[in-house]
Amino acid sequence: MSETDADTQTRAWWTTSIIDMEPGRIAFRGENITDLIGNTSFAEMIWFMVVGTKPSPVQTALLDAALVAGVDHGPQAPSIAAARMAATCGVGLNNAMATGVNMLGDVHGGAGEQCAELYYDIAARMDQGEALDAATAAGLDAWRAQYGKIVSGFGHRFHKPTDPRAPRLMALVREGAASGEVTGRFADIGEAVQARLSEERGGRALAMNIDGATAVIFCELGLPAPLSRGLFCLSRSVGILAHAWEQMGEGRRNKGPMPPALLPIYKPQTDEG
Secondary structure (H helix, E strand, O other): OOHHHHHHHHHHOOOOOOEEEEOOEEEEOOEEHHHHOOOOOHHHHHHHHHHOOOOOHHHHHHHHHHHHHOOOOHHHOHHHHHHHHHHOOOOOHHHHHHHHHOOOEOOOEOHHHHHHHHHHHHHHHHHOOOOHHHHHHHHHHHHHHHHOOOOOOEOOOOOOOOOOHHHHHHHHHHHHHHHOOOOOHHHHHHHHHHHHHHHHOOOOOOOEOHHHHHHHHHHHOOOOHHHHHHHHHHHHHHHHHHHHHHHHHHOOOOOOOOOOOOOOOOOOOOOOO
């Protein structure tokens, strides 16, 4: 192998369409960084980097709204509480942030991805000729067979009967649909799922939560389901940063999950475990 061939193989190891750089020049997706700085918002840059195209104003607005809506839910959220506790343990700010972000799994943080999968499954059934109600019922049956009875994106342990973030996000989707920039199809699907779940509860209202509403937006934008999780992590990182920084400013050390005066209840182990 010639030296030129070896050099080419080495450079090809990290082939990417995202960034092209050399000393004195940086370009993202073919756009010079100096043209992007000052002319591109952070939400636009996220879309540009991840999707590879420039978003329209409506796409930018919807993505931005979803990111803003998910930034924080206080220490009620395990990711926030974990970051705050980590911040009192002598680690750096980045370590505290990583602690919080690493709490975002299938149950806390990943629900948007699962909800998007449900929406896309219902949409696929409609593409095969099923009506919205029938596709919703079949989609929920398939979901429960795979994941269990709890449907991601609906219900909230804290906000009952309405998650205040969801109606506003859904209204923005409807505005986008009225302009023709998005279809509104996934807003219909999300509301159909919510109605079906409420009907199963004897008519008792069940909130569409932040995961269900942002999943509507991400599906309307045509983003693959796994990106729902990644974008939520990006959004929640803002709140994690803010809380970790605030906690560091308080100067406390080794802050645990409950006040020092409160001790866990001791329960002796029995033969049954």
